[in-house]
Amino acid sequence: MIKQQQLLLEKMEQWKKLLHLEDWNITCEWICEQYQPQVSIHIKEKIKKAELTVNLFYSVSLLEEAIGYRMRFIGLQTLQVESEHLYLRKVIQQDYDAIFDMQSREEVALSDGYAPITDPVLMEQKMIQMCMDPGTYSIVEKEHHQVIGYMGIHYAERCCAAFEVGYAIHPDFWNRGYATEIVRASVSACFQQLAADMVIACHFKDNVASKRVIEKLQMKYEGCIRKAFYHEVDGPVDLCSYSILKQEWEQLYK
Numbered sequence: 001m002i003k004q005q006q007l008l009l010e011k012m013e014q015w016k017k018l019l020h021l022e023d024w025n026i027t028c029e030w031i032c033e034q035y036q037p038q039v040s041i042h043i044k045e046k047i048k049k050a051e052l053t054v055n056l057f058y059s060v061s062l063l064e065e066a067i068g069y070r071m072r073f074i075g076l077q078t079l080q081v082e083s084e085h086l087y088l089r090k091v092i093q094q095d096y097d098a099i100f101d102m103q104s105r106e107e108v109a110l111s112d113g114y115a116p117i118t119d120p121v122l123m124e125q126k127m128i129q130m131c132m133d134p135g136t137y138s139i140v141e142k143e144h145h146q147v148i149g150y151m152g153i154h155y156a157e158r159c160c161a162a163f164e165v166g167y168a169i170h171p172d173f174w175n176r177g178y179a180t181e182i183v184r185a186s187v188s189a190c191f192q193q194l195a196a197d198m199v200i201a202c203h204f205k206d207n208v209a210s211k212r213v214i215e216k217l218q219m220k221y222e223g224c225i226r227k228a229f230y231h232e233v234d235g236p237v238d239l240c241s242y243s244i245l246k247q248e249w250e251q252l253y254k
Contacts, residue, residue, distance in 0.1 A: 011161070012050040014195040023074055024048065072155050072163075075194045076134040079153070083185040086178060088137035088151055091130040095138050098147035099127065102170050111207055112168050114232040139169065139182055148173045153186060160197035162243075163190045179213045187217065188253065191246050198246070202239040204231075211240065218252055219244045 016024050028048045081088040091099070100123045102108045109116040117123050130136045130150070139149035149169040156162040165186050169179050183201070190196040201219055203210035219242035227236040 009050055011195065016050060018193060018195060019074060027074065072194065073134060076153065079137075079189055079193055081137070081151075081182070081185050081189045083181045085142055086148075086182045086185075087140050087142060088182070088186070089140060091127070091133075091136055091138050091150065093127060093131060095147050096123070096127050098170070099123075099130070099138075099150060102149065102168060105171060107171055108168055110233060111204070111210070112166075113204075113229060113237075139167070139178075141173070141178075148178065149182075151182060151186060153190065156198075156200050158198060158200075161195060162198040162200060163194060163196050164200040164202070165190070166201070174209075179209070180216050183213055184217055187244070187249065191249055196246065198243050199249070200241065200243045202228075202241050204229075205238050205240055214242045217244070218248075220248075 019027065025048060028044060031047065032044050077090075079088070100117070100120070103112075103114075103117045103123065103126070106116050117126065133152075135152055135154045137151045137153070138147045139151055140146065141148050149167060152164075152166045154164055154166075156164040165183060167179060167183060167186075187199045190199045199219075201210075201214045201217075202225075203214065205224065222241040222243055225239045225241055228239040228241075229237050231237045
């Protein structure tokens, strides 16, 4: 328990540095109300200062889960990702035409796991979901401020602070190195801005292009997860999974 608490204290200090003081205080208040509404002001202040007492939240893992959840919610909304030619921003309704064009194309849709969308009403519903999702972003080309794709950065179920990244690029912008460029910047942002311990990326077995992107980033192959994803056209399909730890990333990109 003592070792777990020490690790959590270190993680809390990391989170505190990434959030504005007001956001951190709101986070701590939310945690107390959500998980232990009866805690005293004294205990709340201890949490804000990243000080813990034994069994404060029944278990260290529960407190880490609570803080991590809120941290991810705030962090994904304020995440800033920029590379040489591209940057991410939240999806907005004005991106409708660009994203509709991508998702109506078979080569994009099938590689992303769904049937091509040709119904404008269905696309409008999809856009509402993308706009509301704090982990979905438009990929924007800097020179012309043109939306050329979209990126997903979402929490992954591992026994550490892990995120999974995924992307789609418009075919007109394939073979320019843009996918590698923006995924590299996104992975770096996960470690630097979200205090991630691990970042994961997956691809369908026959998606050679995505495999090349992941391998360029020197992520480690974890194996083939059978029937791990429900493809709207092909049904249950296998996923090839890769990951990289924070310390591995830092060694590669110091």
